[in-house]
Amino acid sequence: MKIVVCVKQVPDTAEADVKLGSDGRGIEMEGLPLQINESDNYALEESLLIKEDRDGEVTVITLGPESADEVLRMSMAKGADEAVRLADPALEGGDAWAVALALAKAIGGMEYDLVLTGCMASDDGMTQVGVTLAEMLGVPHATYVTEMEIGDGSVTVGRELEGGLVERVEMSLPAVVTIQTGINEPRYASIMGIAKAAKREIHTKSAADLCLDAGEAGEAGSRTKLLKLDYPPAGEGAEILDGTPSEASAKLANVLKEKGFA
Amino acid sequence: MNDVLVLAEHLNGELKDVTFEMLTHARVLADAGGAKVAAVLFGSGVGDLAEKLTAEADEVLVRDHDGFANYNSAVYQPVLADVIRGREPSVVMIGHTAFGVDLAPSLSVALDAPLATDLIDLAVEGTDLVATRQTHGGKVNERVGFGDAAVRLVTVRPAAFAPQAGSRGGSVIALDTDVPQEPAFRRFVEYVEAAAGDVDITKSDVVIAIGRGIKEEENLAMINEFAELLGGVVACSRPVVDAGWLPKDRQVGSSGKTVKPKLYVAIGVSGQFQHVAGMKSAETIVAINKDPKAPIFQAAHFGIVGDLMKVVPALTEKITELRA
């Protein structure tokens, strides 16, 4: 069973004060920790579980700058067999369409039974690349998957809908499945694995290798046009109870008492 | 401007809220552009839903067919693509739901049309439409255009627009577009309802919710003590369930439960829209978070900016003192 996993390196902004770059088209990355996108980590783990369960080969692929090699190496340290980076400045700055097209060109040239992606990248939040990729590859897809069982030439998945309702769907292989968090318990890489992965080769591909011409790659190849980034307008917002933890807590305790909760 | 087309989403015989929210905004766009609003309704035995939509749209395009008894993007996509090719709407609005994200990107490829997802706004600006969406967990707003595309596809974030009842008196038009057989490559199997757990968080007047900011499972003890003091139940965001610290039936949000307690205290929760969707109607919302820019402070009525490891014990102490 040959599995391709699409992984993206993203900045962790959960606790960060995000600053916009001066051109208003990106954020300042300096000081932000970089990591594998959360749902991609679950997708990787799912591929490794399948590999362990039945003979399999896992290839991780990313489109991104050199720093993204770190995500590929960590994936190999956990057990991925091959790693590919679509490494070309011409490929960067694209929308979901352009990213999916580059991935489709690369994956379309490989042998594969299953492609796993995360359901959503936490930085741009598009929730779009996986299904776009499936359609470009001409294979079936299912999104938001929290259960997966491989059959004979088929895969049965549970898609998580609103309110915790699960829709079970059966698809023929090859297929693209977008993985939702919580489907498994991602492992940590071992020290040995990390040491070994440091020496492994990462295959790189340029736009030309993918037979993409300038109009099809990156920003030029995008169907949507990024106009500008802004900070969200400050809404009404909460009344902030300030002071030391003890002072703020005293204020909140009084509010709760007034409202009959304390 | 051509039509604004809205795909009506429904489940178990009920139209989803997002359908009405999209139609409300579609009317604003259509009025600004001198265009019509058309709702597209696919389903099996959906006559009464079509009737309901006549108030909301100028035209209700209905394809009532067995093939739509269950949702399958592989069945929806070609039929909707045909309708769109036939009518060339300026915009097609689809909910940013589990159903919409499964459908819209494949439609975009089939039609070679641009798609902007998870919109919180869409406005006519000059001759273009400009979408606003959020990135980086709600800390950045991104404005996106569609170039010179004739047909623009968007998915719309649930609850981004406040629904208002329409009074369009639209006509119901039965479509005769071919509906393909469910393909062998993707078959619907069944729906599985979430199992009920030991505690029903939707029944409690006080809900104390923790997020990833809690950092370690051990810190739950402090939260349990605080919840007990207020007579509340402990709920959480999705990462807490993913980590296995609390069961799935404690999860608040779009893929968890919707709660409307009198008091909701969010502790170490950033306030992504998928979480806020499940608690925004609580009467009083309190947020404790060390990041002053956390989106949860936009949803909350009262906030403390600080380290939960210090604030929660202090708060427990102050409330105990007040009671003494």
Ligand SMILES: Cc1cc2nc3c(=O)[nH]c(=O)nc-3n(C[C@H](O)[C@H](O)[C@H](O)COP(=O)(O)OP(=O)(O)OC[C@H]3O[C@@H](n4cnc5c(N)ncnc54)[C@H](O)[C@@H]3O)c2cc1C
């Ligand atoms: C299809 C889909 C469905 C989803 N459904 C849901 C859902 O139903 N419910 C849900 O919750 N999520 C859901 N999510 C996930 C959602 O997008 C967010 O990832 C999630 O809500 C984030 O959880 P969090 O706020 O706990 O974690 P984070 O976003 O990581 O935030 C942690 C917060 O803790 C704060 N913090 C850290 N340390 C401290 C400290 N010491 N003191 C005080 N504050 C601290 C940080 O400042 C930060 O704001 C869904 C996602 C998808 C794609």
Ligand SMILES: Nc1ncnc2c1ncn2[C@@H]1O[C@H](COP(=O)(O)O)[C@@H](O)[C@H]1O
């Ligand atoms: N640059 C990229 N490289 C590899 N995979 C990606 C990239 N961008 C998105 N993906 C994959 O597509 C999923 C959905 O991303 P998005 O549609 O951007 O929210 C991610 O979870 C990844 O698995």
